[in-house]
Every structure is written in C-alpha cells, then in structure tokens.
Amino acid sequence: MSVQRFLLKGGNVLGGKAADLLIAEGRIAEISASISDKDATVIDLKGSIVLPGLVDLHTHLREPGREDSETVASASRAGAKGGFTALSAMANTSPVADTAGVVEQVYRLGQEAGFVDVFPIGAVTQGLAGEQLSEIGAMADSVARVRVFSDDGNCVFDPLVMRRALEYIKKFDGVIAQHAQEPRLTVGSQMNEGIVSSKLGLKGWPAIAEEAIIARDVLLADHVQSRLHICHVTTAGGVEIIRWAKARGIQVTAEVTPHHLLLTDDLASSYDPVFKVNPPLRTSKDVMALREALADGTIDIVATDHAPHTSETKDCEWAEASFGMIGLETALSIVNKTMVESGLLDWEAVANRMSTAPAHIGRYANHGQNLTVGSPAHITVINPTKSWVVDRDLVVSKSRNTPYHGYELPGLVTHTFFEGCATMIDSKVVDKMVK
Amino acid sequence: MRHLLSINDLSAADAIGILDTATELARINDGQVKKLPTLRGRTIVNLFAEDSTRTRISFEAAAKRLSADVINFSAKGSSLSKGESLKDTAQTLQAMGADAVVIRHSASGAAQRLADLEWMSGSVINAGDGTHEHPSQALLDAFTIRKHLGKGASDLTGLRIAIVGDVLHSRVARSNVLLLSMLGADVVLVAPPTLLPVGVESWPATISYDFDSVIPTVDAIMMLRVQQERMTDLFFPNSREYSRYFGLNSERMSLMAKHAIVMHPGPMNRGLEIAADVADSARSVIVEQVTNGVNVRMAILYVLLAGGPLEVGSNS
Amino acid sequence: MSVALSAQDISRALTRISHEILERNHGSSDITVLGIPTRGAHLAARIAAIMSSIEGKEIAHGTLDITLYRDDLRLRPPRTIMPTSIPPIGVQGRDVILIDDVLYSGRTIRAALDALGEVGRPRTVQLAVLVDRGHRQLPIRADFVGKNLPTSEKQTVKVSLTEIDGVDEVVIEGEAS
Numbered sequence: 001m002s003v004q005r006f007l008l009k010g011g012n013v014l015g016g017k018a019a020d021l022l023i024a025e026g027r028i029a030e031i032s033a034s035i036s037d038k039d040a041t042v043i044d045l046k047g048s049i050v051l052p053g054l055v056d057l058h059t060h061l062r063e064p065g066r067e068d069s070e071t072v073a074s075a076s077r078a079g080a081k082g083g084f085t086a087l088s089a090m091a092n093t094s095p096v097a098d099t100a101g102v103v104e105q106v107y108r109l110g111q112e113a114g115f116v117d118v119f120p121i122g123a124v125t126q127g128l129a130g131e132q133l134s135e136i137g138a139m140a141d142s143v144a145r146v147r148v149f150s151d152d153g154n155c156v157f158d159p160l161v162m163r164r165a166l167e168y169i170k171k172f173d174g175v176i177a178q179h180a181q182e183p184r185l186t187v188g189s190q191m192n193e194g195i196v197s198s199k200l201g202l203k204g205w206p207a208i209a210e211e212a213i214i215a216r217d218v219l220l221a222d223h224v225q226s227r228l229h230i231c232h233v234t235t236a237g238g239v240e241i242i243r244w245a246k247a248r249g250i251q252v253t254a255e256v257t258p259h260h261l262l263l264t265d266d267l268a269s270s271y272d273p274v275f276k277v278n279p280p281l282r283t284s285k286d287v288m289a290l291r292e293a294l295a296d297g298t299i300d301i302v303a304t305d306h307a308p309h310t311s312e313t314k315d316c317e318w319a320e321a322s323f324g325m326i327g328l329e330t331a332l333s334i335v336n337k338t339m340v341e342s343g344l345l346d347w348e349a350v351a352n353r354m355s356t357a358p359a360h361i362g363r364y365a366n367h368g369q370n371l372t373v374g375s376p377a378h379i380t381v382i383n384p385t386k387s388w389v390v391d392r393d394l395v396v397s398k399s400r401n402t403p404y405h406g407y408e409l410p411g412l413v414t415h416t417f418f419e420g421c422a423t424m425i426d427s428k429v430v431d432k433m434v435k
Numbered sequence: 436m437r438h439l440l441s442i443n444d445l446s447a448a449d450a451i452g453i454l455d456t457a458t459e460l461a462r463i464n465d466g467q468v469k470k471l472p473t474l475r476g477r478t479i480v481n482l483f484a485e486d487s488t489r490t491r492i493s494f495e496a497a498a499k500r501l502s503a504d505v506i507n508f509s510a511k512g513s514s515l516s517k518g519e520s521l522k523d524t525a526q527t528l529q530a531m532g533a534d535a536v537v538i539r540h541s542a543s544g545a546a547q548r549l550a551d552l553e554w555m556s557g558s559v560i561n562a563g564d565g566t567h568e569h570p571s572q573a574l575l576d577a578f579t580i581r582k583h584l585g586k587g588a589s590d591l592t593g594l595r596i597a598i599v600g601d602v603l604h605s606r607v608a609r610s611n612v613l614l615l616s617m618l619g620a621d622v623v624l625v626a627p628p629t630l631l632p633v634g635v636e637s638w639p640a641t642i643s644y645d646f647d648s649v650i651p652t653v654d655a656i657m658m659l660r661v662q663q664e665r666m667t668d669l670f671f672p673n674s675r676e677y678s679r680y681f682g683l684n685s686e687r688m689s690l691m692a693k694h695a696i697v698m699h700p701g702p703m704n705r706g707l708e709i710a711a712d713v714a715d716s717a718r719s720v721i722v723e724q725v726t727n728g729v730n731v732r733m734a735i736l737y738v739l740l741a742g743g744p745l746e747v748g749s750n751s
Numbered sequence: 752m753s754v755a756l757s758a759q760d761i762s763r764a765l766t767r768i769s770h771e772i773l774e775r776n777h778g779s780s781d782i783t784v785l786g787i788p789t790r791g792a793h794l795a796a797r798i799a800a801i802m803s804s805i806e807g808k809e810i811a812h813g814t815l816d817i818t819l820y821r822d823d824l825r826l827r828p829p830r831t832i833m834p835t836s837i838p839p840i841g842v843q844g845r846d847v848i849l850i851d852d853v854l855y856s857g858r859t860i861r862a863a864l865d866a867l868g869e870v871g872r873p874r875t876v877q878l879a880v881l882v883d884r885g886h887r888q889l890p891i892r893a894d895f896v897g898k899n900l901p902t903s904e905k906q907t908v909k910v911s912l913t914e915i916d917g918v919d920e921v922v923i924e925g926e927a928s
Contacts, residue, residue, distance in 0.1 A: 198634030201543035201567030201606060206633070270551065271544030315552075316520055317542035319565065452831070459816070459832040466837065468869040473819040737819075742829030 005029075006422065007037050008415075011045030011381060013371060015347025021050060023377040026420035031373055043425075047385055048414065051351050052371050053085025053378025054332065055358040057148065057255060058177070058231055058303035060324070061087065061118070063109060064102070065094025070308035070398045072106060075328070076115035078306070078397040080423035080430070082328040083380035083413040086359065086367045087116050088303075091123040092153035098123035098134035100142040107144035114433030115423045119362055122146040124165050124176060128154045133165060140172040147363040150177035152231055155213060157183050162217060166226040175227040175253070175361060180213035180238070181205075181279065190318060192265040192280040200268060202318060205280050211237040218245035218252050229361060230254040232305050234279045236289035243298045253361050255303040256290050258334035259325055263287075263403060273314045273321030274403050277307070294353060295344040301358045304331045308399030326397050330390060330404055332382055336411035340384070355380075377420035386412040396429055438550045438559045439735060441568045442613035449738075450614060451589050454578050457727070457734035464500070464730060473741050474503035480533040482524065483509045483562070484540045489701055489725065490562050490572075494537045497732035503740075506531070521545060522552070529555035535740055536560070543567035543606075558739045566604050572700055573610035575731040576657065577618060579724050583696050584654050592619030597649050598640075599625040599681060600659030600708050601670075603632050607700045608659060612640045625649050627681065629670045646681055650690040657698045658683050661708045674707050684710040688718065696720050755900050755908070756921035761881065764897035765794070768879050769801040771895050776846050781874070783845045784812035787863055788833035791851035793914045794881060798850060811838040815849070815870075820862035835866075843871040848895075852910040854880040857891030882921055884908050903927050 006023040013019045013031060020035040021028065056079065062070040070078075072089070079087050089106050091097035097106060103120035110118025122139035126132045128151045139146040149169060156162045156178060165176050186209045191197050193204020214230055218241060221228035233239060233254050245252045259277065264284050267275040275281060293299040307324025314321050335354065339345040345353070351370060359368025369375035392405040416424040423430055436444065445453075463471070479498045483491050491507065498505045508528070521540070528536060535558040538546050543565030550559040563569040577591065584594055596615055602608045602624050615622050616639035623641045624631065635642060643649050650656065661677060671677045678684070683697065688710075691697075697709075697719045705711045714721060756764070776782055779802055786795025792814040799812035816833040824830070849863055860878060867876060879895035884902045898921075902908060906925035911918050 193633050195634035195637045198632035198638070199609070201565050201609060204633060271547045272551070312520065315522055317540065317545045317548055319542040319544075456832050459834060463819075463835060466835075466870070470869070471819045472865065473824065737832075738829045741819075741824045742827055743825035 004421070005037060005040035006417065006420070007035060007040035007042045008045050008050060008379070008381070009042055011048045011050040012347070013050045014351055015049050018046070021371075021379070023379070023417060023420045026377055028371060028373050028375055028377050031371065043415065045381055045415075048381050048383040049347050050371070051083070051347065051380045051382065052355040052369065053367065053380050053416065053418065054083045054354045055086040055362070055364060055367050056084050056304050056306070056328065056331075057088045057301060057358040057362055058152070059087045059089060059306040059328065060092065060308065061089040061106070062308055063093065064105065069310045072109035072118055073113040074396070074398040075306065075308070076110060076113040076118065077429050078326070078328040078395070080115045080416045080418070081396040081413070082330070083332050083382065083416050084328060085116050085378035085380070085416065085418045086119060086364055088119045088121050088148060088362055090150060090152045091121050092128060096123050096127050097121070098126050098128075100135065100138040100144075103139050103144040103146055104142050116418055117364070117367065119148070119364060120144045120146055121148045121150050121152075121177065124149045124151045124156050125161060130154060130156055130158055130161060133161075133168060136168060136174065137172060140174060147172070147174050148177055148229070148361070149174055150179065150231065152177065152179040155179050155181040155183060157213070159216060159220070163220050163224060166221055166228065167224045170226050173363060175229050177229040177231050178213065178217055179231050180210045180217070182209040182212050185209040191268045191276070192282045194265060194283060196265045196268060200271070202268065207235040207237055207282065207286075210235050210279060211241060214238045214241050218242065218250050221252055222248065222250045226251065228252045232257050232260065232279055232303070233290065233293075233299060234260050234282050234286060236286045239289045239293040239298055243293070246298065253300045254298070255301045256294055256299045257305045258302060258327055258331045258338075259403060260290055261287065261294070261338040262334055267403070268318070271318050273316065273318050274325070274401055274405075276318060276321050276323055277325050278323035291338060291342070291344055294339060300353070301361065302331065302335055302354050303358065304328055308397055309401045310399060314401050324401065326395065326399055326402050328397065329395060330402065330409060332380070332413055333388070333409035333411045336382065336384060337409060341410060377417050379415070379417040380413065381415035382411050382413045384411045388412045436739060439570050439739060440546045440550055440559060440561045442570050442573055442610050442617070444570075447590065447617050450574065450577070450618060453574055453731065453734045453738055454581060455589070456737060457578055457730040460733050460737075461727070461730040470500055470502060472502050473737060474498070474501040477503045477534040477740055478506060478532055479503045479535045479537065479736070480506045480508055480528050480531075482528065482536050482538045483507070484521070484538070484545070485563070487539055487563070490539060493725070493728045494562060494732050496729045497736055500729070500733055501736055503736070506533070521549065525549055525555050529557070533557050535736070537562045539563045541565055560735065560739065563606055566606050566609075568610045569606040570610050570614075571728070571732055571735055572607050573614040574735065575724060575728040576611055576698060576700070577614055578727050578731050579698065579720055580615075580620075580655050580696075582727070583720060584694065590618040591615060594620040594655070595623065595653045596620050596655045596657060597623050597625055597653040598657045598659065599646060599683070601630045601661050602626045602635070602659070603630045604662070605659050611657065612638050616640065623649055623653065625681065627671055627677070647687065647690065650687055651692060653695060654692065655696050655698060656683060656691065657700075658709045660700070660702065660704060678707060682708055682710065683713050685712055688713050688716065691718065698724060700724070752922055752924045754920055755923050756882070756898055758919035761897070761919045761921065764881060765797055766801055768895045768897060769798050769805065772798070772848055772877070772879065773802055773805060775877075775894070779806045779808070779810050781846050782810065782848055783838060783840065783842050783873075784810060784848045784850060785815040785837070785867075786812070786850040787859060788814055788816050789915065790910055790912050793912050794852060795850040798879070811840045813838045815863055815866055817859060817862040817866050820865040822858060822862065837870055841871055842867065842873045844874050846875045846877065847873040849876060849878050850880070851878075852881050853908050854878070854883045854891075854893050855886060857887045857889040860891045861889055881910065882908055
C-alpha cells in the first residue's frame, strides 16, 4: 500500500463521460466531474479511456521450470505493460502445480514482484496425466486460495475423470477449466484441418476434436450441477454448443484469446512457427462466430493464453516448433481493433469481458469491482487515438514469439495502476516495485 | 527465380521452359557429350536430412554433368542426426560457400524456412519436404507424359491423368496436381476416402473412389507408394483389401487405353500398389522416369544458377 | 539507320561463300557444315543447299548451339537453349565449317570451339560469317566473309532473314561516333 496519491483528470471512465478519478491509500477515493487535490500527482487523461485493471484467466508464467522463457516477475511486468492487474498462472509448470507447495510458491513469487496479483491455477490431475485427481482441497485451502483448476496443455479426456473432478470441486466453490482437445483425433496435429492444411502438407487438428469435448463436458456439468469453464474456444461449432448449453441454464463459461479474434489459418502458409499455436488458428468463419459470441456474451471473457517460448523452439521447421504465442502486451489493442472499432462492444462491455467477468469466475475478490468508489485502485488506461507498431525486439516479456511483429495496432495502453501504485506510466513499465 | 520451393513458384511458361530445356539437354546427353562446363566453379550442396538414394543421386548426376562441385550432406552420421538444428547446419553450409542447396527434409515447409530465413544466400531447391511438395518430381513426370503423349504440343492440354494411392501423405501428388493442371491436363485422384485430405475438394482435380471406372478414361496412371505403416494407423484394414481395390494388377492394366502409360515415382512396393508384371510391362515408363529425372534436374539447375540477375545493356 | 546489305547482296554473298568453301576444301566430301543458332543455323541450311546444287550431292550439315559454353552466362537471366543437331557422319577427322551471321567480339566462336571439342576432333575448323563488324576481343578470325562492315561499338548490326523476320537484309543502327 502506497501513500502516493494520483489524480487522473479528464479520462472517459468506462468509455462514458469525461471525469476525474482520485486514487488514495490504494483505493479509488472519488470519481466526479472535477476534483482537485494538491497532494496528488496529476495525470492528464483527456481523450483516454479509463478501465478497471484487466484480469487474465489464462496465462503461462513458466516458473518453476522454464525460467529461460519467462518468470513470474517478467510476466508480471509484461502484464503491467498490457494493462493487467491480475494474472492466473496455468499449472503446466515443472514441477506441475498439483500440490499446495507449488501453488504457494507461485503465489509468493507474484507478491514479491509486486506488479500484479498472481493467482495460481491448480492442476485437475496429478502430473497432468489425466488419471488421478490432484490435491484440489489442499490447493484451495492454501495461501493461494485456488479456485480454478485446469490441466491446460492437456485435455481431461477421460469422461469418468472429468465427471469426478466436476463433482469434487463443488465442495470448494471451484471451476474446472477444460482445454478441449480430443487426443485421439489430434495425434501429431500441427494446424487447423482444412483447405490450407491440405495444401501445406501439415497434419490437421479438426474442429470436431474441440467441439466433441465441449459437447460432452457441458452435458456432464449439467448432470452433476457443477461449474465448467471452456478455455480458448476457437470453433464456430463450439460457440453454438455453448450457446445451447447456456440457454438450458448449464453453468458453463467460456473464453476466447485475442489472436483467435483476429488471425486465421492461412497465415501458416509461410511456415513461420510464430503462427503455430494450440488450439490452432482457424478460418474466417470461425473468427466471425467468435466475435459475435463475445459480443452477445456466449463467450464471457477474453483471456490471452500468453505462452512464452525461447527463440530456438520457434526458429526452426514448423513440425519441430513449440505451440504458443505471447499476448499480454497486445491484448487490449487487439480487442479494441476487432471488437470496439467494429462496433461489437463498447468500453463498458470490454471492462466486463476483461475484468469483471474473469474476476468473478476465478473468485478474485479484490478484482473486477469495476471502478466503484472504495474498491482497490486497479486501473488501466488506454488511449484509443494513438496507434503503435509492434516490435518483437522491444517486448517486455522475456520471450519474443509474438505474431504481430510489424503490425500497427490501434489503441495504446498508457497507464496501469495496481493497488493504487503505478506499475506503468506513459507506456513505460516501472523497473521494480518497491513495497 | 532464385528458389524452387513449390510448383506455385513457376508460371506455366516457366514450367514449359524447363521442360524444353530438359528436352534439349536430353538430346545432348544421348549424344556423345556427357559433361558441360556451364556451372563450373559453382558448389551445390545436397542436404538430405531424410533418407533417399534415387533423388540424391539424380541431383548429384545433374550437377556433375554441368561441371558443378557437389557436396553431400546426409542425415545419418551427420551432426543433423545428433541434434544440430537446421539453422546451424544451414549457416555452416553458407560458410562453406554453397551456391545452391538441394534440400530433402521430413518436415513440411523446411525448404521454405531455409529460403525465407536467409540463413544462407544461395538458391534453395526443394527435393521433397515432408508431405508438402516435390517439384522436381512433378516436372520430370510432366516431361515424361509430354514425351509419350504430348504429340508435339508444348503443354498437356487435353490429357487426362490419374494419380492413385496415398494422396493424403504424398508430396508427389500435391506437386503433380498443381503442375499437371497448370499445364492443361485433367487430373483425377483415386484413393480410399481415408487417404484423401479434408479440403481436397478445393484442389484442381476430381476425385474417385472407383479405380476400375477411371482406368479406361485416362492417358496415364501414376501410382503412389503406400506405406505399410498406414495399416496400423487405421487408414485401411490390411494390404489385401487395399490391393483388391486400388492395386494396379494385370487385369486392371488390360482395361487401359492402348496408348496409356504406367508411372511410379519410386520406390515401389511390388505386390501392394503395383503388381510386378505391370511394373515390368511395356506400358511402364518407370525406369525412363529416372533418366528423365537427371535431365529435368539439369534443366532446373541451369535455370536457377546459370543466369544472373537482370542487367540492362550487355551485348554479345 | 542504313541498309548495309540488301536481299540481293545477301544472296550473292552466300553464293560466293559457298563456292569459296568448296574451292578451298577441294570439294564437299570431307565437309560438315554447322550453323550456330538462331540465324547462323538458317544461313548454314542455305549454304548447304547452294553447295549441294553445285556439287550435285547431299552436304552434311546441322546446328551447334553454344549457349551452355558461353562465358557471359551470369550477366543475364538464363537464356533458352537452342537445338544442337550433329549430322550422322559427325565431325571426327572432318573439315567443320562453322556458320554465323555476325562476327564481333569472337566470344561466340570461342564457345563454339569448346562445344565442338565435346562432340569430337575435327581435322580443321573453318569459320564463315555473313558480316564481320570488327572489334575482336579474342584472337579469332573468319575464313570466309560475306561483307566487312566497319562499325563503331555504339552501333548495332541487325541481320534479318526471311525464315524468321520475313525479309532478308542487314541494317546498321546508331551513330558512327
């Protein structure tokens, strides 16, 4: 908690009328048409949009185990660059986060870095092997207070294991976040199965492998009356199933990544593995369905699936390369480009999709309070009038595998506040957070 | 044209130019001249990360007949098999002064990566990348077809060609569909449904599951190799059933038009996709494809390496 | 632009050259005529026909493409290879008469000598050209010349033949200095 006071002047709060916002003692002290405070540092936000701090329900922080590609600290700074104040860390680390010990370690690393709240996600099964449940209770009761459980990277493919997991987490107010990928249909798969893959000679990852698992799991969630979350939906068919499930009152939520809102599988024609990702980029028909679904709420949130990889695992033939793209620093600009500029979402809805709703799914009590007075001052500022060109050599993340190198993106995130402290000012991330 | 990575790198005129050049070179090779000075002083590297005898020897013969120096770099026993990356291998070859690299690799897109990333400055010739393409094979197939069936025309308009077998995993099929259709031929793909890729409807070819009805209608049948492993991967029940429906045996050969020819890129599974007596019959041009391969590859090397960049004002 | 040789001039020159070749070689029995494509090949066919009507018998003739032996291949995009057709009697031990339309730097003929060397070992190699425009860069000379045309290096000599260009004429283009 810092004693520094900030007066953010003239920004469009939640995209609405221009207003002043005062940060004091780590909280939002006041929002009104005109505030004056002689002790506060004044920041002029005329023309900018003021949003609640963004919450990412799906990131890979790589620590422990793959610190060469990213650490909790470097990812936290990358998150600040993108306007995030909370990151959920997926469990596929080494060792896997399937015990209280590992999740508490990850939690503490986040606290030490001090840029964002890091909320560890616990593995559903031991070692992500898909056979035995992990210590879900211990992780839920630990300091990290895990509520989201996922084997992401792997699919919980065994229907009996998925059933038991959905039932068990009910005791802990948990949610199972499923990476929907039927393994038998995707052995050795490299990219979306379709016209492009047939020409390129790359093994296809058919849409049905995602849709079939989504269909099975929403029915399971209904049967046992438990909470299900579908990670990174990429298919029009998957969207339709989720829409049907929600209409029946099934407790399913869903996320989409920024790259699946914009990029399509024809990018693989260059064989540049920067476009290799799991689940893969799909067709423009899928992209349009995902955008509509995010607009109408069938898809509840945007989550980046930030997946850092060292250059030697991307600087090679496609089949050899790792799957994944980084995404924290470009997420809000991509959502601006695909959803706000196209008129599908207004900024208030963006705040819902990228802050309120993810915080609610993860039960992150201190986040997603949507800039109410008295709430912790987690704030993101984006200037939609400024565009910027992505340069992979200038990213804050430790890894450079962004698919947007050279792209000009509309909307620059300029300021991020975490618990009332500035983690980024004028698009420059602070070097180190002092407690 | 600096690289030959895919048939899409060629226009119809480019392809016909290569076939015409190969025709002339064939005549020269048939005569007394076995060595030409045209690429003297150039170094061509055969980078074969995947095993292949016939293609590598074919490119080597082609390069040597043009007086180029050839360096062979094959996977077995090389640093590639010990885990050295393609990038490091390429930079090593560059440091050794390779003017061109002929690359065969098990990963689709490997040739393009080599060319795009500019780890080396020479020309890149794709000798087969994964299941993507094998442009020089398609060119020698087109050359063979034109020689036997072309009736003096420069292209293949009016001809109908069947490609039979494991289309899904075949780079030969992909390159041939592109090239033969570009040169005006009708291409029909014959295969079990499991061995045709999703998206094949978008290819410039028609599809049939019924080999017998297609045979009398075509001028050439190109048989593709079927790997034994496809059986355990559930693509078809067993080799007996595969041969029964899609094997080219003598009964099927008797259904062929009088002038029609039988082709195979090799190596053959005698008895699986093609019967031994068909492979050895008078209709089979399989052995000639190998000779044509050297001439076509000489033409490719000539077109890529002999000339220089466009310059204005030089006269003879 | 000026016309250096008209159709009739060309016809007379070819007739004279044909007689000269037969005279110097004491008849046609040991001669193999090889034209360098494109226009040299057509001239060779004409000369062979003329010699044939003089001698009353067939003259061994064909074409010799020199593209693959050029020393300047890298200066331009790849050139089309033209047909090479050696008559069945070959060149071994025979008197080869190379025919080309214009003799200039001499590099084409140097390449032709290399190409010929791959085919066999002639007893002699002689050169007949329709036009010699000077400016040799190599020690090469013609044995039979249709016309000597002094030119400057800035000028171009354009040979048109009916078989290709629809008309027979030789034209000099450009300024003398």
